[in-house]
Amino acid sequence: xxxxxxxxxxxxxxxxxxxxxxxxxxxxxxxxxxxxxxxxxxxxxxxxxxxxxxxxxxxxxxxxxxx
Numbered sequence: 001x002x003x004x005x006x007x008x009x010x011x012x013x014x015x016x017x018x019x020x021x022x023x024x025x026x027x028x029x030x031x032x033x034x035x036x037x038x039x040x041x042x043x044x045x046x047x048x049x050x051x052x053x054x055x056x057x058x059x060x061x062x063x064x065x066x067x
């Protein structure tokens with residue numbers, strides 16, 4: 001049986017807000033996430049998804065995309 005963690009635990013583990021973890025769950029960007037009532041169950045082995053707002057320059061450096 002898989003071990004799961006809460007949104008709060010994932011937020012602390014990944015250094016992001018609980019709301020951001022919820023959005024990642026809603027967008028199905030976390031592999032193996034399950035919805036249980038109003039709560040999300042995140043596998044302990046899940047990795048933080050890449051931030052799609054970051055781009056890699058030709059020199060290999062990451063920079064934030066701005067509008």
